[in-house]
Amino acid sequence: MPTRYAQRMAKVQPSAIGELLALGADPSIISFGGGYPDATLFPAAQLDAVFHEIIQKPGGASMQYAPSNGLPRLRDQIAGLMTADGMSCTADDVLILQGSQQGLDFAARMLIDPGDVIITEDPTFLGALIAFEPSQPRYAVVPVDAEGMQTDRLEAILTANPRAKMIYTVPDFQNPTGVTLSLARRKQLIALANRYDLIVLEDTPYRHIRFTGENLPTLKSLDTEGRVIHLCSFSKVLVPGLRIGWAVASPDILACMGLLKVAADTQTSTLNMAAASLFLDRYDLAAHIATLRAAYSAKKEAMLDAIRQHLPQDITATDPEGGLFTWLTFSEGFDTTDFMRRVALPQARVAYVPGATFFPLTPRANHARLNFSSPSLDAIRTGIAALGKALYANH
Ligand SMILES: Cc1ncc(COP(=O)(O)O)c(C=O)c1O
Structure with a gap:
């Protein structure tokens, strides 16, 4: 049939x-x-120890349901990490996700009607296209060179695509090219997002794995109008099997993503959130x-x-x-x-x-x-x- x-x-x-x-x-x-x-x-040994400890703890809290937007302690710890990275925020500004991949899915579902345009780097992260596809977007693409997305080409693309709603970028050590968006282009991207009323989806799973050169400010830290959804993840810096990522965004956007979180999976695994939280307490992530x-x-x-x-x-x-x-x-x-x-x-x-x-x-x-x-x-x-x-x- x-x-x-x-x-x-x-x-x-x-x-x-x-x-x-x-x-x-x-x-x-x-x-x-x-x-x-x-x-x-x-x-592995540290994760073994923290999982053991949270499971043994009387009351079974780590095995219980948890708030859908994430364990308050973990949200607070992540807000601390984000603040240290130049994005001053509190636990209320953080939504815990099932990996940052879930943030890609939510962003598209929240913003994109069939035929709306998502602007991406060309080439871009395949997993993002996979997450966006069920929302039936059209794409407009911006070529990438050694300094990342060529933002000087962006304005013409925006003029040609009035249904552009969201711009997706991996500014740090991009997947697949490895290139990093320069500071001047970061500023230009934010200025254009403001002018053309776009949401910027900033995806940064590799940001903290820098070998040489200076850290550049995140797009979120340059955001003056609450337009940037910043995604990050423990997958590359701790273990991907925990499936813990997060979004930092303005209160209205975060509330909307929080509703999609309830619809999608109620919450991220309490055990994994509690383990990540205790790992951060007990060990030195940096x-x-x-x-x-x-x-x-x-x-x-x-x-x-x-x-x-x-x-x-x-x-x-x-x-x-x-x-x-x-x-x-x-x-x-x-x-x-x-x-x-x-x-x-x-x-x-x-x-x-x-x-x-x-x-x-x-x-x-x-x-x-x-x-x-x-x-x-x-x-x-x-x-x-x-x-x-x-x-x-x-x-
Ligand atoms: C650019 C980019 N975004 C998001 C993800 C998804 O990562 P996570 O494991 O946090 O869902 C990946 C994974 O490879 C990635 O390369």
């Missing part, structure tokens, strides 16, 4: 490269594909993040060294100041999806994410996203050398 699905499901389709990425999960393949943190650096920074920075250097040494000279790689990814650009006409299927997986035994999938409107085939946080240093060197060999053999 054919099911009469709602229209919003029309574009909710499995990823065209899902089958290719599934092949990358084969343990005999070196994967630069997923956006995974390094599991060997998970603070010190843990410093360890991650050092490790990922060394891995990035190893990957870029190997790329310089082994890949054909016409292939360029971004040199991110933080985060988890570098972005390769091959010569025009090179198709990274086809190469992965025919050569990289079966011969080089290496996986990456073909770049075409990150472009909302017009896929460009000559890019690839490489993750350096998850593979070991050895795997990075071996994998890039194998990729280089395969590229020379098939160039």
Whole structure:
């Protein structure tokens, strides 16, 4: 019996490269594909201790239902972290989410009617497009260069798209390119959002994993009109399995997202919120993040060294100041999806994410996203050398 699905499901389709990425999960393949943190650096012993402690605590509060907008203590701790990052706020300004991914879903559901326009970077985070798609948006895209979204192109795009309601950006160490939005462009983006009455969805899961350079102010800290929804997450700096992210936004927006939270899942797991909260009380998150920074920075250097040494000279790689990814650009006409299927997986035994999938409107085939946080240093060197060999053999 054919099911009469709602229209919003029309574009909710499995990823065209899902089958290719599934092949990358084969343990005999070196994967630069997923956006995974390094599991060997998970603070497992500390999490073991905090989970034990919260479960043993008399009264069973950590196993009980909790307020839908999050445990008050955790909201307060997160407000402290956000305030330290230049976004002065209190617990009331924080909504705990099931990962920042849930904030992407809520933002679209809250703001987008079918046919409304979401402006994104080009390329952008695939998971955001997946979250936005059920709201049936149209997209307008802004190209990205070494300083992030080219905001000088934004005004023309806004004039051409009067139904633009929201602009989605990953300003720090963007997924997939690794680039960071410059300060001048941050200011220009906020000025245009004010002028064109846009909500800015600022997604910052990598922000605290900076290797070099100075921290730039968040868009939220530059927000004068309550237009920025700031999303952040413990996924990359603690563990993704906790599924804890949060939104900081103006009271009316946060209240609206809070209603969607009740509808979606009532609340984020009490156990996981209580564990995260006790972790912050007992241990030094900043010190843990410093360890991650050092490790990922060394891995990035190893990957870029190997790329310089082994890949054909016409292939360029971004040199991110933080985060988890570098972005390769091959010569025009090179198709990274086809190469992965025919050569990289079966011969080089290496996986990456073909770049075409990150472009909302017009896929460009000559890019690839490489993750350096998850593979070991050895795997990075071996994998890039194998990729280089395969590229020379098939160039
Ligand atoms: C840019 C970006 N936003 C959001 C997410 C979702 O993260 P979370 O685990 O907090 O849901 C990711 C995960 O990779 C990401 O890269």
